[in-house]
Amino acid sequence: MQNLQLLLQAPVFNIQLLLDGMFIGAVFALAAFGMALVWGVMNIINVSQGEFVMLGGFITLMVVQAGLSPLLGIPVAAVVLFVLGWALYRGIIWRIVEADMFTSLLATFGVSIMLQQLMNEIFGADVRTVESGLGIWFLFDGMVTVTQIKVLAFVLSFVIGLALWLFLKTARLGQAIRATAQNARAARILGIDTDRVYAATYAINAALCGAAGALVVMAWSIHPYMGLPYTLRSFMIVIVAGLGNLAAVISAGLGLGVAEQFAGFILGAEFQLAFVFLLLVAVLVARQVMLARKRQYLK
Amino acid sequence: MISRRTMLSASMLAVALALGGMSTTGAKAEDCSITLGAAVSLTGKYSTNGKHTKNGYDLALKVINGKGGVKVGGKTCKLAIKYYDDESTPARAAALAERLIKQDGVKFMLGPYSSGLTKAIAPVTEKHKVPMVEANGASRSLFTKGYKYLFAVLSTSEQYLKSAIELAAENADKMGKKPNELTIAMAIENDPFSQDIRAGVMEDAKRFGMKIVIDDKLPKELNDMSATLTKVKALKPDILVVSGHAKGAATAVRQVAEMRVDVPMMAMTHCDSAQIIKKFGKDAEYTLCASQWAPTLKYSDSYFGSAMDFAKLFEKTYGYAPPYQAAESAAAVLVFKDAFERAGTLDPQKVRDALAATDMMTFYGRIKFDETGKNIAKPMVLYQVLQGKYVVVAPSKWAEAKAVIPRPKWSERK
Numbered sequence: 063m064q065n066l067q068l069l070l071q072a073p074v075f076n077i078q079l080l081l082d083g084m085f086i087g088a089v090f091a092l093a094a095f096g097m098a099l100v101w102g103v104m105n106i107i108n109v110s111q112g113e114f115v116m117l118g119g120f121i122t123l124m125v126v127q128a129g130l131s132p133l134l135g136i137p138v139a140a141v142v143l144f145v146l147g148w149a150l151y152r153g154i155i156w157r158i159v160e161a162d163m164f165t166s167l168l169a170t171f172g173v174s175i176m177l178q179q180l181m182n183e184i185f186g187a188d189v190r191t192v193e194s195g196l197g198i199w200f201l202f203d204g205m206v207t208v209t210q211i212k213v214l215a216f217v218l219s220f221v222i223g224l225a226l227w228l229f230l231k232t233a234r235l236g237q238a239i240r241a242t243a244q245n246a247r248a249a250r251i252l253g254i255d256t257d258r259v260y261a262a263t264y265a266i267n268a269a270l271c272g273a274a275g276a277l278v279v280m281a282w283s284i285h286p287y288m289g290l291p292y293t294l295r296s297f298m299i300v301i302v303a304g305l306g307n308l309a310a311v312i313s314a315g316l317g318l319g320v321a322e323q324f325a326g327f328i329l330g331a332e333f334q335l336a337f338v339f340l341l342l343v344a345v346l347v348a349r350q351v352m353l354a355r356k357r358q359y360l361k
Numbered sequence: 362m363i364s365r366r367t368m369l370s371a372s373m374l375a376v377a378l379a380l381g382g383m384s385t386t387g388a389k390a391e392d393c394s395i396t397l398g399a400a401v402s403l404t405g406k407y408s409t410n411g412k413h414t415k416n417g418y419d420l421a422l423k424v425i426n427g428k429g430g431v432k433v434g435g436k437t438c439k440l441a442i443k444y445y446d447d448e449s450t451p452a453r454a455a456a457l458a459e460r461l462i463k464q465d466g467v468k469f470m471l472g473p474y475s476s477g478l479t480k481a482i483a484p485v486t487e488k489h490k491v492p493m494v495e496a497n498g499a500s501r502s503l504f505t506k507g508y509k510y511l512f513a514v515l516s517t518s519e520q521y522l523k524s525a526i527e528l529a530a531e532n533a534d535k536m537g538k539k540p541n542e543l544t545i546a547m548a549i550e551n552d553p554f555s556q557d558i559r560a561g562v563m564e565d566a567k568r569f570g571m572k573i574v575i576d577d578k579l580p581k582e583l584n585d586m587s588a589t590l591t592k593v594k595a596l597k598p599d600i601l602v603v604s605g606h607a608k609g610a611a612t613a614v615r616q617v618a619e620m621r622v623d624v625p626m627m628a629m630t631h632c633d634s635a636q637i638i639k640k641f642g643k644d645a646e647y648t649l650c651a652s653q654w655a656p657t658l659k660y661s662d663s664y665f666g667s668a669m670d671f672a673k674l675f676e677k678t679y680g681y682a683p684p685y686q687a688a689e690s691a692a693a694v695l696v697f698k699d700a701f702e703r704a705g706t707l708d709p710q711k712v713r714d715a716l717a718a719t720d721m722m723t724f725y726g727r728i729k730f731d732e733t734g735k736n737i738a739k740p741m742v743l744y745q746v747l748q749g750k751y752v753v754v755a756p757s758k759w760a761e762a763k764a765v766i767p768r769p770k771w772s773e774r775k
Contacts, residue, residue: 068595075595078620082587179404187406189584189608191615191640198619204772205594207620283584283611287406291582326588332551332578334588 065328078206079323085212085281087319088219091312092274093292094299095226096267102305103243103263104159106166110174111296112289114268118143118275119284120181123190132192132280136218139272147268151261159260174289182286194280215277219312222273226266227308239263243306291335298342393438395431395707397697398467400457400482405449407474410634410686414474414497416679417690418442424664424674431698434705440698447473451481458485467491468709471693474686476500476518476554483511492713494696496689501557504733512716512734514692514725516741518554519561521651522602524743524755525628526565528649529600532766536599536625541570546598546624548589548613550605551578558604558630574598579605586612590622603629610635610650618644618771625767628743633684638749647768650744654685654725655753657761658742664695665724692725 069076093115100108121142122135150173158166196210230236241249242259250256274292278284299318303310318338325337399418402411422440425431431438443465447454454473461467462485470486472479472495479498483506486493492510499518503511530540545566549559556578566573574596577589590613593601601624603613610631617627618641632638632650656672665671671691675683696719701707704715720729726739743755745764754764 065592068592072595075591078591078594079588082585082591086585182405182408186409188409189611189635191611198621200621204621209619278584283608283615285608288582288584323588326577327592330577331548331583331586331589332580335580335582 069327074202074205075327077202079327080320081206081208082212083320083323084316085216085319086322087316088216088312089274089277089281089315090292090295090299090318091315092219092222092277093271094296094303094311094315095223095308096270097296098300098303098305098308098311099226099239099263100267101300103239104155104260105163106155106159106170107163107297108264108267109167109170109293110177110289111267111271112292112294113174113177114143114147114271115275115278115292116181116284116286116289117146117177118272119190119192119279120185120275121272122192122276122279123185123284126192132194135192135280136273136276139276140269141272143272143275144265144269147265148261150268151264155264156257156260174293178286178289185286187286189283189285190279191283192279209281211277211281215281218273218277219315222270223308223312226270235259235262295338298338301342302345393433393436393707394441395433395438395469395701396441396443396465396467397469397471397694398443398458398461398465399471400445400447400454400461400473400478402449402474402478403444403446405447407449407478410497410684411447411449411474413684413686414690415444416675417496417683417687417692418471418694420675420678420687421664421691421694423678425694425698428664431701433701433707438701438707440694442471443467447478449475449478451477454478455481455485458482462486462489462491468707469493469697469712471690471697472496472498472513476503479503479511483508486510490709490713492700492709492716494693494716496693497686499557500554501560502553504735508734510713512696512719512730514696514728514736514739515653515689516739517735518557519564520741521558521630522562522604522628522741523565524741525600525602525626525649525651526562526569526571528743528755528764528766529571529626530569532626532764535766538599543569543571543600544574544596544598545571545600545602546575546593546596547573547602548575548577548579548586548593548605548609549602550609551580555604555606555609555630562602571600579609581605581608584608584612586616587620590616590620593622593624594620598624600624600626600628603627604631607631607635610637611640614641614645614648621771623770623772627768632744632746633751634686638746638751642749643774645746646748646774647765648746649754649764650746650751652685652742652744652751653739654688655742655744655751656683657753658726658759660722660724660726662695662721662723665691668724671724688725692723692728695723695725696721696728 097111100106118139121139125135125138126132158169194211199208238254238259242256246256299314303314322334326334401415426439445457470491470493474497476498479495487508487510494512496514499515501517501519533540549555603609610629614637628649630651637645656668658668661667672683699721700712700715704711728736729738731737740756742753744751745754753761
């Protein structure tokens with residue numbers, strides 16, 4: 063309660079929390095785009111989502127170690143992850159597309175453990191960060207600070223979200239993806255190579271996560287065991303936003319980020335993630351109640 | 362085809378001869394050998410520190426054997442260590458300890474890396490009455506269970522940031538306050554080890570009458586402290602205490618600089634494993650760091666020489682400067698050697714009693730165990746990052762320089 067009073071007395075700190083929450087939320091949304099896509103199109107909950115984010119971070123680290131600009135890490139991570147996603151589909155995922163959800167959960171969980179240990183073997187368990195080389199803005203007499211890399215992350219999430227939306231609406235492959243999501247069997251009958259659509263969907267998901275990871279390593283930090291919270295947050299965002307609505311994904315992501323920051327401030331850092339799950343339960347209950355009311359109307 | 366086969370058999374013969382030769386000459390040169398068992402983390406999340414631990418053990422082994430080995434009751438014994446990889450998981454560590462003792466017949470154990478794994482192994486060594494000297498399990502809870510065969514060369518966790526609070530009290534006037542007017546913000550990870558550190562800070566704060574204004578427990582999944590640091594900005598405490606392994610240290614140094622959080626003192630643990638100087642350069646300046654050991658300390662012994670000599674030898678051997686995890690691991694082997702020689706026998710019970718009576722000076726500091734098995738003779742030291750180097754600033758007996766308190770505001774730094 064004391065902390066709540068603090069926010070009322072010095073409203074400037076609200077701005078800091080709001081901004082930080084929106085920046086981190088945008089990155090959550092980026093990873094959640096991919097999860098919504100894979101879930102909606104292939105009916106797979108990809109548990110290795112967080113590990114793709116982590117891989118994106120390590121690839122950026124390699125880009126920097128090779129003496130290149132860290133910002134180049136964003137496209138490089140996306141491209142490398144796209145290829146990896148495609149390869150994973152051809153190696154593993156294609157076998158589980160038609161299988162029940164339990165099998166796909168187990169398989170992607172296996173992939174996540176494998177990637178974790180692989181990165182641990184190669185890079186060690188240390189926490190890594192990369193300096194973006196961008197500066198910091200000071201607002202309100204230095205009371206509010208904004209690192210430019212976080213702003214870039216925020217803008218980029220919107221741009222990528224928009225690009226993805228356009229791609230799904232207008233591009234040939236995008237339309238094929240939507241058709242497959244609606245009815246895979248019908249799509250196949252109409253001559254869509256659904257196998258290729260699935261591969262592309264999974265690869266796009268990995269690429270989105272890779273870009274998110276590049277932003278995470280520059281704005282925050284990464285290590286081989288960081289994946290799970292990112293997977294869970296993506297899951298939560300998709301649950302709240304639904305599968306077919308990218309705008310809802312981005313607003314759920316931002317909302318989640320902001321909620322986390324305020325919970326961390328008011329209740330203490332130990333409740334920052336706990337609050338997220340509380341929120342998840344609340345949203346699910348609320349949805350259930352609303353749906354039940356709708357069903358009563360239909361009766 | 363024939364030539365290949367002859368070559369093969371010839372080489373096999375050569376190997377056999379070499380092996381045979383080795384064993385015969387070996388038998389002549391030494392009267393006996395003592396095998397210490399160790400499960401260390403070579404893979405999994407502790408692999409970095411597990412490597413430091415193993416390197417420390419190996420270097421001590423090399424030095425002791427190089428100086429003639431261990432003299433036990435008229436015989437000269439060579440030391441050896443049998444390693445297994447515990448994969449950073451407690452269940453695996455416990456199973457491997459069981460295997461080392463029962464199948465491999467190991468009578469003496471060296472500790473693994475981390476409090477959690479030590480906690481898993483200690484009941485096993487205790488059950489089989491096998492003495493274990495450990496160097497990397499600092500959790501206070503290890504020493505409240507009445508273990509008789511567990512000895513730790515390092516300072517326990519609740520002492521980690523004690524000297525930081527004492528330093529704050531000493532320097533209260535520089536911050537324009539009395540010691541009991543100082544306020545503390547704590548951001549400490551939510552795991553047993555870090556919470557022990559928190560308990561130590563709380564105790565000391567109480568002793569000086571300091572007030573704790575922020576008490577955040579960071580979840581281990583979190584790589585963002587900005588909510589906590591915003592609170593620090595709002596409440597303006599005099600001391601910010603951070604402890605959350607390497608991740609906590611790295612996150613705090615980075616975000617305190619990014620958010621321009623001005624606080625007169627910032628003290629944390631795990632600075633060297635997070636490599637804050639190398640990674641964050643100027644942003645790490647003036648950070649106070651708790652450490653078990655520092656190469657600049659004036660401790661010395663007859664095996665490694667001074668702390669600095671150890672550091673040089675280690676760097677020459679492994680190509681990197683020794684973190685304290687390596688130093689304390691090497692010290693654990695020295696403790697065993699000392700105990701073997703004083704016991705004059707390899708009977709585990711007698712060696713255990715000799716270990717309990719240990720009182721020796723090493724390059725790592727003085728080692729003397731209390732009845733619970735923890736080292737009570739060596740203080741924690743506190744570094745400050747000054748001009749890109751760790752400089753010991755507390756306790757005053759070993760200090761190389763005076764601590765810079767309060768640290769300059771971000772707006773005044775160039």
